[in-house]
Amino acid sequence: MDTTETSEEINEDRRRFVETTAAAIAAAGILNLLPPPEALAADDIRAFRVNTPEEQLVDLRRRIAATRWPDRETANDDSQGVQLAKFQELVRYWGTAYDWRKCESRLNALPQFLTTIDGVDIHFIHVRSSNPNAMPIIITHGWPGSVIEQLKIIDPLANPTAHGATASDAFHVVVPSLPGYGFSGRPTGVGWDPDRIARAWAELMKRLGYTRYVAQGGDWGTPVTSAMARQKAEGLLGIHINLPATVPPEVAAVLGGVAIPAGLSEKERAVLDALRANAKKGNAAYFTMMTARPQTVGYGATDSPAGLAAWILVHPGFSQWTYGADPKESPTKDDVLDNITLYWLTNTAASAARLYWENGARGSVIVAAAQKTDEISLPVAITVFPDDVYRAPETWARRAYRNLTYFHEVDKGGHFAAWEQPELFSAELRAAFRPLRSA
Amino acid sequence: MSPTENIDHNRRQVLSAATSGLVAAGAVSLFGSQASAATADDAVRPFTFKASKSDLDDLRRRVAATKWPEKETVSDDSQGVQLATMQKLARYWATDYDWQKCEAKLNALPQFITQIDGLDIHFIHVRSKHDNALPMIVTHGWPGSVIEQLKIIDPLTDPTAHGGSAADAFHLVIPSLPGYGFSGKPTAPGWNPVTIAKAWATLMQRLGYSKYVAQGGDWGNAISEVMALQQPPGLLGIHTNMAATVPPDVSKALSAGGPSPSGLSSEEMHAWDQLIDFYKNGLGYANEMALRPQTLYGIVDSPVGLAGWILDHDIRSYQMIARVFDDKPEGLSRDDVLDNITLYWLTNTAISSARLYWDTRHKLPPGGFFDVRGVKLPVGVSAFAEEIYQAPKSWAEKAYVKLVHYGNHPKGTHFAAWEQPALFVSDVRATFKSLRSA
Numbered sequence: 005m006d007t008t009e010t011s012e013e014i015n016e017d018r019r020r021f022v023e024t025t026a027a028a029i030a031a032a033g034i035l036n037l038l039p040p041p042e043a044l045a046a047d048d049i050r051a052f053r054v055n056t057p058e059e060q061l062v063d064l065r066r067r068i069a070a071t072r073w074p075d076r077e078t079a080n081d082d083s084q085g086v087q088l089a090k091f092q093e094l095v096r097y098w099g100t101a102y103d104w105r106k107c108e109s110r111l112n113a114l115p116q117f118l119t120t121i122d123g124v125d126i127h128f129i130h131v132r133s134s135n136p137n138a139m140p141i142i143i144t145h146g147w148p149g150s151v152i153e154q155l156k157i158i159d160p161l162a163n164p165t166a167h168g169a170t171a172s173d174a175f176h177v178v179v180p181s182l183p184g185y186g187f188s189g190r191p192t193g194v195g196w197d198p199d200r201i202a203r204a205w206a207e208l209m210k211r212l213g214y215t216r217y218v219a220q221g222g223d224w225g226t227p228v229t230s231a232m233a234r235q236k237a238e239g240l241l242g243i244h245i246n247l248p249a250t251v252p253p254e255v256a257a258v259l260g261g262v263a264i265p266a267g268l269s270e271k272e273r274a275v276l277d278a279l280r281a282n283a284k285k286g287n288a289a290y291f292t293m294m295t296a297r298p299q300t301v302g303y304g305a306t307d308s309p310a311g312l313a314a315w316i317l318v319h320p321g322f323s324q325w326t327y328g329a330d331p332k333e334s335p336t337k338d339d340v341l342d343n344i345t346l347y348w349l350t351n352t353a354a355s356a357a358r359l360y361w362e363n364g365a366r367g368s369v370i371v372a373a374a375q376k377t378d379e380i381s382l383p384v385a386i387t388v389f390p391d392d393v394y395r396a397p398e399t400w401a402r403r404a405y406r407n408l409t410y411f412h413e414v415d416k417g418g419h420f421a422a423w424e425q426p427e428l429f430s431a432e433l434r435a436a437f438r439p440l441r442s443a
Numbered sequence: 444m445s446p447t448e449n450i451d452h453n454r455r456q457v458l459s460a461a462t463s464g465l466v467a468a469g470a471v472s473l474f475g476s477q478a479s480a481a482t483a484d485d486a487v488r489p490f491t492f493k494a495s496k497s498d499l500d501d502l503r504r505r506v507a508a509t510k511w512p513e514k515e516t517v518s519d520d521s522q523g524v525q526l527a528t529m530q531k532l533a534r535y536w537a538t539d540y541d542w543q544k545c546e547a548k549l550n551a552l553p554q555f556i557t558q559i560d561g562l563d564i565h566f567i568h569v570r571s572k573h574d575n576a577l578p579m580i581v582t583h584g585w586p587g588s589v590i591e592q593l594k595i596i597d598p599l600t601d602p603t604a605h606g607g608s609a610a611d612a613f614h615l616v617i618p619s620l621p622g623y624g625f626s627g628k629p630t631a632p633g634w635n636p637v638t639i640a641k642a643w644a645t646l647m648q649r650l651g652y653s654k655y656v657a658q659g660g661d662w663g664n665a666i667s668e669v670m671a672l673q674q675p676p677g678l679l680g681i682h683t684n685m686a687a688t689v690p691p692d693v694s695k696a697l698s699a700g701g702p703s704p705s706g707l708s709s710e711e712m713h714a715w716d717q718l719i720d721f722y723k724n725g726l727g728y729a730n731e732m733a734l735r736p737q738t739l740y741g742i743v744d745s746p747v748g749l750a751g752w753i754l755d756h757d758i759r760s761y762q763m764i765a766r767v768f769d770d771k772p773e774g775l776s777r778d779d780v781l782d783n784i785t786l787y788w789l790t791n792t793a794i795s796s797a798r799l800y801w802d803t804r805h806k807l808p809p810g811g812f813f814d815v816r817g818v819k820l821p822v823g824v825s826a827f828a829e830e831i832y833q834a835p836k837s838w839a840e841k842a843y844v845k846l847v848h849y850g851n852h853p854k855g856t857h858f859a860a861w862e863q864p865a866l867f868v869s870d871v872r873a874t875f876k877s878l879r880s881a
Contacts, residue, residue, distance in 0.1 A: 088737070
C-alpha cells in the first residue's frame, strides 16, 4: 500500500480489541493513538489511517494540467461517451481547486482497519453504535464505487436517534473495501470472485465477534451479499440488496436475441423495453471490455487521470449526474472526485477491473439464473430505486427470491443509492431488517 | 501536425508541379491527370509531414513517466496485453525508437491531400513506370494506417524488380481513412463505409482513373466490398485479406453464442472456433469503440494506454507482436509496430479513428462484420491462418459469385500486407491477372 501509513496493533483478544478501539475512537475521534506492531498473528486486526504523501498529490495535479485532449465528440449528446466540454471543466476543477485532504480527514475521522483474510489485506471502516443491542451489518460497494459511497449512511445507521429514527433501529456498521479496491490489497493470483469475497466477509464478521448480523449490497455488492446468503454464512440472518438479480430466463433470452415471450404484464414489458434500450444504447460496453481485457483497460486508466475519470464516469450510474451543476445534488462534485482520486492514489484501476474478469462466464449480475438466486433460502429484502440500471418488478423478484421478506419501490434514487439518497436508503435498511431483529 | 502544402487553384498545375518534384526525387514516374478544369475544392495538394521536436520530446517524456498497473494475475494473455510486453515496448519507445526514420520513409513517397465531401483526405499515390499498370486503391483498417501498406508499394508498382513481370504492375493509391493518420477528422457523424466507399470512387475519378480495382482488410475490406456493391464506374473487382464470408445460419448461431450448425467441414469448424472465441473474448474493444468512443480519454492522454489498446486488436496479432518485443523473428519489427502507434499519437487520432465503429453502428443496417454482403463483382481472397478467422474456401465460393482467386496461407495474422508482403503481393497479382484484359 504505497499511498498510506498504517498504525497497527496486535491483540490476541479480538473482542477486547474491538471495544478498546471503540472507546479510543469515542475519546479521540481518530485512531492514531495505537502503539506500533509487535508480532503479527494471522487474524490480527490493525488500525489504519490514510496518509497520502504530498508528492503523489503534486504528481496528480501535474498530470491533470498536462492532459492531452481529444477533439470534441461529433454527436450533440452523450451517445459517444463522456462529453468533452463538461468533462474538461470537471478535470480542470480536479487539478486546481479540489482538495483530497478533506476526504482524507473524513476517512480518518472514522475507525478504519486492515486484516489479512485468505492472504489479502482487507480494509474496512467499522463504526459501532452506542446502542449495545445494535444489529451488525456489512455493506458492500461495487464498481466504480468504494467505501466513499457509503460515508453518508454510516451515521444514520449507527446513530439513528440523531436522524429521526429510534434507538432500536441502530446498526454496528462494517464497510469493507473489495479486494483490489481502495485500501484493500490487490490480489496477485486468480480466484477472487464474488463467492470467495463472500467467504472472506463471513470470516471478517466472525473475526469481529459478530454472531448474528445482516448484509447489504448494490452493484458488485449484490453478488457478494447474495453469495453470503447462498453459502448460509454463519450468523447471517438476512440480506438487503439494491441491484437484485430478478431477470427471468425467458426475458434474459430476449436480451440474447430471442423473440419476446407472451404473457408479460404491462410493467414487465416496460422493464424489458428499458433493458433492451439500455443494451442498444451501449450502457454495457465497459462491462464487456472489463470482463474480457481488464489489463488492457488498466494501462490508460492507470497512467492518465482523465482516462481514469472518464472510464469511471461512463458507468450508467452517472448518466443523470449533473457534474456539480446542481450544488444540492448528492453525490457532489467533490464526492465524485473523492472516489476517482481514491482509485488514482491506490492505483487500483486494473485490479478493480479484474473483478469483472473473475466473474467472467458467470454472466450478468441482474439475471436470476446467472446469480443462482433459487439457491437462497435466507430472507431477502429489496429496495428498487427508480433510476438504477433497471427497475426490478415485484413479480420477477418474487420468482427469483423464494424468501422475499421485503420489497419496496421508492420514488427517488439511482444506482448509487446510498450516496444519492442516504436518509432514504438508511430508512429502507431500518424497515427491511426490523423483522429480523427479534428473531 | 505541420503539413507543408502547396495550395493551388489549378489542379493541373499542382499535379505537374508535384510530378516534377517526384521525378526529380526518383520516386515515381508520370502522373495521371484529368482534362477537366479544377475547382478549389477538388485540388490535389502535395503533402509532407514533419513532427515538431516538442511533440517528440513530449511523447518520450510521457512514456518515461508512465504510471503502471501491477502485473496481470495470470501467467498468460487472458486478461489482456501483458505488463512485461508493454514495459519492453515502452522502454524501446522512450529510448532507441526514432520516428524521424518513419517520417523520412513517408516523405520519400508522393503524398497528397484533397478535399472530398468537405473533409481532407490524405493519400499516398505511387504510379508505376509501366503505362499499362492497373490502378488500385488499397484501404487500411483499425488499428492500422498507411504504414501497413508501405512494404507492398515497391513490389506492386515495380514488379520487374521483385520477381514479377511488367504485366503485373499497379498504380497505387493508398488513402488514410477519415479520422485516421493525416486525413482530416470529421466533426459530424456520417463517415461510414458507405460514404467512404463513395469518397474513394470520387478520389479515383479525380485522379483520372477510369478503370481500377480495390483492395482491403479490416475496415478496408468493408469499404472495398461496399464499393463493389455500389459498382462505381470503372471498378473492375476487389481483393480482400479479411473476407466477409460467414453464411447466414452460421452468423445466427454465432450471435446466439453457439452451438454451431451441423454439417460443418473441418475447415469450416476451425473458422467457427476462431469466430466464437473472437465474439466471446475478443470483441470488447470494438464494442467500446462502437458504443462509447469518447470515453477513451486515457488513450489520447497516455502513450502506453494507446499502445495497449492498439496491441489488443485480436489475440493472434497481439501474440505475434508480443513475440516481436521478445526479439523473436516475425514479419513485423519493433519499429514497424511503433511507427504505426506513433502515427496515431502524433496525429491525436485515437478517438477520431475509434468513431468509425460508432458511425458504422449508427448508420448501417445490423449485420456482422463478417457476414456475406452479396458482392457480384470479381473477388480475390487471401485467407491467412492467424487472421481473426481464416475464411474457408467453401464459404468464399458461396459468398462471392465470381471468386477469381483463393489463397490460403498457414502463416500470417490480421496485418497481411505489413507482415507477409510477399504472399500478399503474389495473391494480389494472381487475383487481378484476368481482369486486366477486360
